[in-house]
Amino acid sequence: MPVPLIEIRDLKKAYALDGVTTQALRGIDLMVAAGEMLAVMGPSGSGKSTLMNILGCLDTPDSGLYRLGGEDVTRLGRDRLARLRNREIGFVFQGFNLLPRTSALENVETPLIYAGAGKRERRQRARAALERLGLGERLGHLPSQLSGGQQQRVAIARALVARPSLLLADEPTGNLDTATSAEILTLLEALNLEEGLTIVLITHEAEVARRAERTLQMRDGLLEARA
Secondary structure (H helix, E strand, O other): OOOOOEEEEEEEEEEEEOOEEEEEEEEEEEEEOOOOEEEEEOOOOOOHHHHHHHHOOOOOOOEEEEEEOOEEHHHOOHHHHHHHHHHHEEEEEOOOOOOOOOOHHHHHHHHHHHOOOOHHHHHHHHHHHHHHOOOOOOOOOOHHHOOHHHHHHHHHHHHHOOOOOEEEEEOOOOOOOHHHHHHHHHHHHHHHHHHOOEEEEEEOOHHHHOOOOEEEEEEOOEEEEOO
């Protein structure tokens, strides 16, 4: 059988605050195949943000196994985690997280700066990513000059420009109206179905989760299949 893109076994994570320990993850098991689109649902405090941070190599577990593309992430130091994150993972957030005084083109170039790409390559790849998402006429626009849907498209272009194997989308339609949300979800579906991009959606909205091929429910730090 092919190696899953994501393999997690008995993953645990706890946080201590004011002398009180909270078990954010209480033994997570998860397999995600390459090319799959998965939704993880759960209310605030269920542990889904902690899970996403670990999937994205932004945080490390206390114990358990996490392999990404066959590599044991839990054994990597901070610098190697950062390199893996920059090479293999793209992020899309509810708040877009664009640099406000920077053009769409320059926002999309940012991950390539950290990857060490030259200026000409950065410019070409960023332009291609934005044109691919229908923003070829908005290259020089600042985020404040773009609609919410356009800002999210810029954020998706930025997430894709380094050609990651995994896209993590945290409430990607949370700040968008219904029609624009549908457009963004259709775009994510196309990236998954037509280009084979593996996508993990973190959401509390059933409408969003229904666009994925598989949905898991998170409660009290544990995952379970959604009926």
